[in-house]
Amino acid sequence: MTVLEQPGSPRHTSGPAVPPPAWRPRVDPAPLLPDTEPYRLLGTDAARRLDPGLLKRLYTELVRGRRYNTQATALTRQGRLAVYPSSTGQEACQVAAALALQEQDWLFPSYRDTLAAVARGLDPVQALTLLRGDWHTGYDPHEHRIAPLCTPLATQLPHAVGLAHAARLKGDDVVALAMVGDGGTSEGDFHEALNFAAVWQAPVVFLVQNNGFAISVPLDKQTAAPSLAHKAVGYGMPGRLVDGNDAPAVHEVLTEAVRRAREGGGPTLVEAVTYRLDAHTNADDATRYRTEAEVETWRAHDPIALMERELTGRGLLTDAFATATRDGAEQLAAALRDRMHTDPPLDPMALFDHVFIRQTGQLRDQAAQLRAELDAEAEADGTTAATPAPAQEARP
Amino acid sequence: MTTTAQPTARKPATMAQALTRALRDAMAEDPTVHVMGEDVGTLGGVFRVTDGLAAEFGADRCSDTPLAEAGILGTAVGMAMYGLRPVVEMQFDAFAYPAFEQLASHVARMRNRTRGAVPMPLTIRIPYGGGIGGVEHHSDSSEAYYLATPGLQVVTPATVEDAYGLLRAAIASDDPVVFLEPKRLYWSRADWSPDAPAPVAPIGRAEVRRPGSSATLLTYGPSLPVCLEAAEAARAEGWDLEVVDLRSLVPFDDDTVCASVRRTGRAVVVHEANGFGGPGGEIAARVTERCFHHLEAPVLRVTGFDIPYPPPMLERHHLPGVDRILDTVARLQWESRWTEGRGA
Numbered sequence: 001m002t003v004l005e006q007p008g009s010p011r012h013t014s015g016p017a018v019p020p021p022a023w024r025p026r027v028d029p030a031p032l033l034p035d036t037e038p039y040r041l042l043g044t045d046a047a048r049r050l051d052p053g054l055l056k057r058l059y060t061e062l063v064r065g066r067r068y069n070t071q072a073t074a075l076t077r078q079g080r081l082a083v084y085p086s087s088t089g090q091e092a093c094q095v096a097a098a099l100a101l102q103e104q105d106w107l108f109p110s111y112r113d114t115l116a117a118v119a120r121g122l123d124p125v126q127a128l129t130l131l132r133g134d135w136h137t138g139y140d141p142h143e144h145r146i147a148p149l150c151t152p153l154a155t156q157l158p159h160a161v162g163l164a165h166a167a168r169l170k171g172d173d174v175v176a177l178a179m180v181g182d183g184g185t186s187e188g189d190f191h192e193a194l195n196f197a198a199v200w201q202a203p204v205v206f207l208v209q210n211n212g213f214a215i216s217v218p219l220d221k222q223t224a225a226p227s228l229a230h231k232a233v234g235y236g237m238p239g240r241l242v243d244g245n246d247a248p249a250v251h252e253v254l255t256e257a258v259r260r261a262r263e264g265g266g267p268t269l270v271e272a273v274t275y276r277l278d279a280h281t282n283a284d285d286a287t288r289y290r291t292e293a294e295v296e297t298w299r300a301h302d303p304i305a306l307m308e309r310e311l312t313g314r315g316l317l318t319d320a321f322a323t324a325t326r327d328g329a330e331q332l333a334a335a336l337r338d339r340m341h342t343d344p345p346l347d348p349m350a351l352f353d354h355v356f357i358r359q360t361g362q363l364r365d366q367a368a369q370l371r372a373e374l375d376a377e378a379e380a381d382g383t384t385a386a387t388p389a390p391a392q393e394a395r396p
Numbered sequence: 397m398t399t400t401a402q403p404t405a406r407k408p409a410t411m412a413q414a415l416t417r418a419l420r421d422a423m424a425e426d427p428t429v430h431v432m433g434e435d436v437g438t439l440g441g442v443f444r445v446t447d448g449l450a451a452e453f454g455a456d457r458c459s460d461t462p463l464a465e466a467g468i469l470g471t472a473v474g475m476a477m478y479g480l481r482p483v484v485e486m487q488f489d490a491f492a493y494p495a496f497e498q499l500a501s502h503v504a505r506m507r508n509r510t511r512g513a514v515p516m517p518l519t520i521r522i523p524y525g526g527g528i529g530g531v532e533h534h535s536d537s538s539e540a541y542y543l544a545t546p547g548l549q550v551v552t553p554a555t556v557e558d559a560y561g562l563l564r565a566a567i568a569s570d571d572p573v574v575f576l577e578p579k580r581l582y583w584s585r586a587d588w589s590p591d592a593p594a595p596v597a598p599i600g601r602a603e604v605r606r607p608g609s610s611a612t613l614l615t616y617g618p619s620l621p622v623c624l625e626a627a628e629a630a631r632a633e634g635w636d637l638e639v640v641d642l643r644s645l646v647p648f649d650d651d652t653v654c655a656s657v658r659r660t661g662r663a664v665v666v667h668e669a670n671g672f673g674g675p676g677g678e679i680a681a682r683v684t685e686r687c688f689h690h691l692e693a694p695v696l697r698v699t700g701f702d703i704p705y706p707p708p709m710l711e712r713h714h715l716p717g718v719d720r721i722l723d724t725v726a727r728l729q730w731e732s733r734w735t736e737g738r739g740a
Contacts, residue, residue: 136509147477148510152501158467159502162474169430169456170478188494192467199462354512355547357570360600360647 027236034229034241038273041249042306050248052316058095058247059307059317060325065091065115066304067329068124069278071336072114072131076282080340082133085112089277092247092303093179093209095119100205100254101177108147108160108178112209116179117146124336134344154184157193157206164202164261175261177205177254183214185228194269198235203261205254206269209244211276216289232269244272245303248310275301348374409588411559411581415445415521417590418563419483423453426481429567431458433468433485433521442487443523443582465495472518473502481517483567489524490533496541503572504547518572519563524552525618525668526700527580527715529708536705537669542574543645543678550645551599552576554620556586558643561596569599578618602649604656608638611662611728614653614679616642619666619716626721635725645675653679654686661692662728666716671699693729 041047069088075081087094090112098119101107109116114127122144129138130149137148147163150156160178167174184190185208197204208228212219225231232239242253250272257268275298279286286295311317352359352367359367423429431449433441437460440447449458461468465486472482486492499520506516526535543550551566551573553559559577566573588594597603605620606627613623620641627637640656642649657663663683665676680695698716706714 135511136505137511137513140513141477141510142513148506148514152497155470155497155501158470158498159474159477161467162471162476163478164474165471166475166478166480169480174478176474189466189470189497192462192464192470195462195464196467196471350511354508354510356549356647357507357512357515361650362648 029233032233032236032238034227034232034239034271038241038243038246039249039253040243040246041252042243042246042310047248047310048314050310052314054251055248055307055311055314056316056321058092058099058251059304059311060328061095061099061119062091062247062304062307063325064329064332065095065119067333068115068118068336071333072128073278073282075128075337075340078341081128081131083281083283084128084131085281086276086278087112087115089298089302090209090211090244090274091115092250093207093244093272093274096247096250096254097177097179097207099251100258101175102258104145104172104174105258106145106147106160106163106174106176108156108163108176109149110153110156110179110181110184111149111151112181113179114149117144117149120144120146122146124332125339128336128340129344132340132344134346154180154187154189154193156180157184157189158196160206161193161197161200161202161204161267164197164204165200168203173262175203175205175258177207177258179207179209181214182208182210182212182219182222182228183217184208185231186214186222194231194235194237194267197267198237201264201266203264204267205257205261206267207254208269208271209274210271211244211274213276213280213289215280215284216286218289227271229269229271235269237267237269240268240270242270242272244274245301245306247303247307274303277302405591406587406589408585409556409590410583410585411553411556411577412443412445412583414556414560414588414590414593415563415577415582416447416449417593418560418567419446419449420452422483422564422567423449423457426567427457428479428481429457429483430475430480431483431485432461432472434461434463434487436460436485441485443579445521445577445582446485465492466498469495469498469503469518469520473498473506473516476516476518477506477514481519481567483519483521486520486522488530488534489522489536489538492520492522492538495520499542499548499574500545504545507571508547515570516572517570519566519569519575520572521563521575521577523579523582524576525578525580526705526711527618527668529711531708532705535708535711537667537700539574539576539645539667540669540674542576543675547572548646549573549599550576551643552578552617552645553643554578554581554605554617554641556584556588557594558596558641560588560593562599562643565596565599573599576617580618581621584621597643599644600647600649601644602640602642602652604638604652605641606637606639608636609660610635610637611664611725612638612640612653612656612660613664613666613721613725614640614642614656614683615666616645618668622716622718623666623721626718626725629718630722630725633722633726637725642679648679648682650682650686653683657683657687657695658690661690662725663687663691663695664698664721664724664728665695666698666721668700668715670702671697672702674699693727696724696727698724 072084076084094115097116117127126138160176164176229239229241436446437450615623676697
């Protein structure tokens with residue numbers, strides 16, 4: 001263990017100096033350390049200075065987001081989505097992530113972050129394509145600068161670092177914000193991404209939504225770190241700890257981190273402490289690993305309720321505003337419901353598209369095989385068909 | 397570089413030098429080409445393949461990364477998403493395994509999962525194979541993992557010309573290429589014109605390196621010189637062996653391979669990788685499916701044993717050598733009733 005120097009003290013009092021490069025004067029970790037308690041704005045004096053326009057915008061997005069979550073969950077019960085990992089209870093993180101970014105920035109969502117993508121402007125049906133199951137990525141990532149929803153844990157984080165690094169090399173003003181959960185912080189890719197980002201001083205913001213569980217495994221089985229935000233210090237980047245259900249606080253912390261990255265200050269790790277009110281997915285039974293009492297304490301700390309308290313206190317939650325917000329959310333849900341109740345067009349032959357830019361011989365053979373099977377099916381159904389020859393060599 | 401050397405001057409060059417020149421020419425031609433990896437900058441790579449690139453193009457274009465293969469490939473994915481053309485160096489075959497998730501879950505399928513919206517113009521250079529006296533974890537032939545992963549092109553040169561030509565083609569490709577460099581051929585030499593490199597066949601094409609009529613040796617990478625040596629030795633046994641250099645395992649050149657086997661009627665696949673689950677099984681199956689009625693004998697394989705790669709003092713027993721190849725050729729049913737009187 002190295003004994004940390006005290007500010008102002010001589011580096012070495014006796015004996016030979018430890019030479020570089022293995023030793024270099026250490027970076028003072030103090031400015032990198034997160035707060036001891038999650039940063040909050042709502043319910044504090046500081047909330048009074050918050051811009052009413054921002055508060056109303058955040059509230060509108062939260063209500064829309066909650067309605068999107070309940071609608072998507074309902075669609076799983078109706079068989080219209082294969083699975084839905086809900087972000088109910090985490091809407092403040094989702095919305096703030098989207099709003100903290102500028103047009104040219106990039107968002108790197110995980111599978112639970114479709115709401116962040118929708119809040120950034122992505123068509124909800126396109127956002128849900130992966131979870132409906134008619135294709136993997138339902139949108140062109142370049143259109144809204146939203147990377148494909150990432151299912152393997154934390155593997156999207158190095159992508160965000162590489163993209164931000166590339167943009168900086170090109171001289172472009174682009175920040176990447178990458179989202180990951182508490183479980184994902186245990187993955188090797190989390191470590192490697194943060195390390196690369198710090199070494200390269202890449203304009204990246206890492207947002208950890210710590211919702212307490214990795215499916216069923218609670219945080220204390222995931223890490224022994226003082227907090228997830230503390231992990232930042234080991235990489236030489238600041239860690240910020242924020243109440244993930246306090247939308248203005250998350251928005252402020254993320255906006256500040258994005259600004260810092262944009263100005264060349266390097267990456268930031270933000271841990272937003274929140275709670276997944278729903279199960280992991282519709283296929284999960286959360287009663288096996290947590291109590292209803294625990295869920296109730298978090299319902300009392302609901303991001304929408306916290307915002308309503310603030311808005312009411314400041315006289316901003318007028319009947320007209322509340323109604324308009326609700327109506328907007330209902331419109332989103334109704335449109336989503338209508339569009340998801342239509343069967344998506346499926347083309348089995350498209351399976352062979354885009355494996356390579358040019359189809360290989362192997363894939364041509366296999367496409368011909370599938371074509372023949374489809375034709376045979378069609379023939380059995382009474383429609384016409386033509387069957388090509390199989391790839392196997394015929395007896396001469 | 398503004399060299400005034402005669403464009404046709406041919407002089408001895410090593411495979412490593414041809415690879416370096418390929419990287420250098422690609423970087424000079426296309427500013428989006430970025431080389432990255434462990435020790436590729438100041439040192440020029442442990443095999444010196446990236447020698448001089450950082451000096452010529454700067455540390456941003458040829459960058460020493462932290463020692464983390466998943467991070468190297470993962471960040472390269474993001475760089476490719478933003479329009480760069482990264483060329484990643486994995487220091488050794490067995491050190492590439494940490495990057496496998498990025499390779500299998502993202503690199504290989506990004507184009508497909510985004511329906512063509514996000515191509516992955518990435519080249520992953522991996523020195524592979526044994527025969528250099530390397531200690532544990534420095535001699536693996538890991539190609540089977542890569543060719544079993546849809547969406548990856550898997551390419552391996554065996555000649556100096558191909559080292560240059562195939563690497564240029566790999567870097568220019570808009571799809572990812574796992575570029576396997578046979579490390580024991582790094583110092584192999586051939587007369588070569590660095591300022592006017594001979595064009596080579598594209599990725600996906602096999603080449604007949606030695607024409608013959610008795611049987612076909614199907615091989616690639618480090619085993620090509622061994623097969624050519626075996627073919628010379630086979631003349632004493634009265635066998636005229638054809639040697640096909642596959643060059644590209646994905647895409648696989650069924651046409652060239654099958655044309656050869658149909659002509660000779662016999663085939664042996666030779667590679668260093670373990671036999672069970674190795675490329676030879678796939679190749680033998682493809683040949684059998686397509687050439688069954690032309691075959692005079694089952695397709696046989698000469699491969700490394702199904703053991704973890706042996707320590708250097710024992711590796712010669714593991715690697716396919718001339719004798720094992722000839723012993724296998726001898727088992728191609730030359731005397732069987734089936735072929736009697738057919739003039740084979």
